Amino acid sequence: MNDLYRLLPAELDTLFQDLGHPRYRADQVLRSLYQDAPGSLDDLRQLPAALRQQLAEAGWGVGSATGVHRVVSEDGNTTKLLLRMAGGTLIETVLMQYPEPGKHPRSTVCVSTQAGCAMGCVFCATGQMGFERNLHAEEIVAQVVHIARLLRERGEHVTNVVFMGMGEPLANYNETIRAVRILVDPRAFGLSQRAITISTVGLLRGIDRLAEEGLQVGLAISLHAPTEELRQHLVPTAGPHSVADLVSAAKRFFKSTGRRVTFEYALIAGENDRPEDALALARLLRHSGTHVNLIPVNPTAGGYGRPARQRVLEFERILRENGVNTTVRVEKGSEISAACGQLRTDAEARIFSPDELSVPPAAPKHGRRQATHAPAQSPAR
Numbered sequence: 001m002n003d004l005y006r007l008l009p010a011e012l013d014t015l016f017q018d019l020g021h022p023r024y025r026a027d028q029v030l031r032s033l034y035q036d037a038p039g040s041l042d043d044l045r046q047l048p049a050a051l052r053q054q055l056a057e058a059g060w061g062v063g064s065a066t067g068v069h070r071v072v073s074e075d076g077n078t079t080k081l082l083l084r085m086a087g088g089t090l091i092e093t094v095l096m097q098y099p100e101p102g103k104h105p106r107s108t109v110c111v112s113t114q115a116g117c118a119m120g121c122v123f124c125a126t127g128q129m130g131f132e133r134n135l136h137a138e139e140i141v142a143q144v145v146h147i148a149r150l151l152r153e154r155g156e157h158v159t160n161v162v163f164m165g166m167g168e169p170l171a172n173y174n175e176t177i178r179a180v181r182i183l184v185d186p187r188a189f190g191l192s193q194r195a196i197t198i199s200t201v202g203l204l205r206g207i208d209r210l211a212e213e214g215l216q217v218g219l220a221i222s223l224h225a226p227t228e229e230l231r232q233h234l235v236p237t238a239g240p241h242s243v244a245d246l247v248s249a250a251k252r253f254f255k256s257t258g259r260r261v262t263f264e265y266a267l268i269a270g271e272n273d274r275p276e277d278a279l280a281l282a283r284l285l286r287h288s289g290t291h292v293n294l295i296p297v298n299p300t301a302g303g304y305g306r307p308a309r310q311r312v313l314e315f316e317r318i319l320r321e322n323g324v325n326t327t328v329r330v331e332k333g334s335e336i337s338a339a340c341g342q343l344r345t346d347a348e349a350r351i352f353s354p355d356e357l358s359v360p361p362a363a364p365k366h367g368r369r370q371a372t373h374a375p376a377q378s379p380a381r
């Protein structure tokens with residue numbers, strides 16, 4: 001089946017034209033897809049039955065994801081969905097809400113771009129699962145649509161999307177960009193470009209390509225270390241790029257898009273949290289026009305834990321005193337394991353009944369299972 005959620009509005013126009021129908025039919029379908037969030041072709045009630053039939057015969061359908069499980073944090077601000085995609089692939093999507101007095105909450109969706117990840121960051125549960133497959137654009141869009149449907153029931157809507165769930169977005173470049181273009185198209189999901197942030201482990205070619213897309217999306221680069229040696233220990237697939245190359249790439253990105261880059265730095269006790277690491281990071285980033293987001297790491301079974309609060313604040317202070325714009329990320333939803341990999345890891349550990357997970361989970365490739373995971377994060381902005 002080809003999913004209508006894969007198509008950009010202009011492509012949908014062409015499809016309907018080719019099938020011999022006027023353009024307003026494409027508009028009807030788009031309204032339904034992005035306002036009613038139908039689960040199947042049959043739900044497109046505005047279309048005559050004959051047209052739905054014609055679409056089905058041409059191989060088109062609707063709906064790439066089925067909700068398998070939903071967990072809500074105690075304070076109600078974080079919701080995590082486990083979704084099943086074609087072929088039984090399980091992925092996660094997280095909704096993080098930030099209540100604002102007298103207003104609708106800021107509602108950020110954290111989407112996955114791959115099932116698993118090939119980058120193998122030692123502190124990341126998704127990385128420890130290994131790589132299963134790339135997600136298609138329609139599967140990325142479906143995650144946002146699922147959350148939008150939940151929010152609509154409460155009279156709320158999606159305000160931001162961050163590509164910080166499972167997987168490396170720039171290693172699935174074309175599908176990620178297609179999803180972004182659908183999400184920002186006013187005739188499709190209609191989100192503001194500036195409300196989107198893509199987080200990357202630092203694929204240089206991908207960053208340069210993204211800079212030239214003519215998009216206004218934000219970019220976050222997961223740096224985690226001020227030196228090559230330390231970075232390669234934490235991100236074993238980091239390759240020969242030096243940390244200075246990443247800073248240059250961030251500057252190029254800013255030059256061509258006008259958008260400042262955020263460097264994410266997962267603070268791990270005893271690994272990269274020393275005052276001299278902070279100083280080295282400050283020296284690297286001073287005058288670069290970038291911002292640092294410190295993420296006290298969510299502890300993992302691999303033995304990587306977060307530093308004491310005092311140490312985190314000390315790290316932040318050193319960066320700030322040396323002229324680097326720094327924030328410490330607000331942690332959300334850790335009690336529901338709200339971030340990339342954890343819910344799926346729990347599911348594989350058979351916390352849910354076999355009925356809920358009729359499809360056998362993929363075997364972890366690294367043979368290592370992690371108990372906890374990245375906290376659901378506020379967008380790096």
Ligand code: SAH
Pocket residue numbers: 123124125163164165166167168169199200201220221222264266295296297298299300340372373374375
């Ligand atoms: N692959 C991309 C995007 C997904 S990971 C990337 O690496 O940027 C999104 C963010 O979660 C990254 O900054 C990553 O370093 C962080 N992360 C992964 N595991 C974590 C953990 N256990 N605790 C805190 N942050 C974590």
Ligand code: SF4
Pocket residue numbers: 117118119120121124125126127128165166167168201222340
């Ligand atoms: Fe992949 Fe990002 Fe996790 Fe690294 S932190 S393993 S790049 S998802």
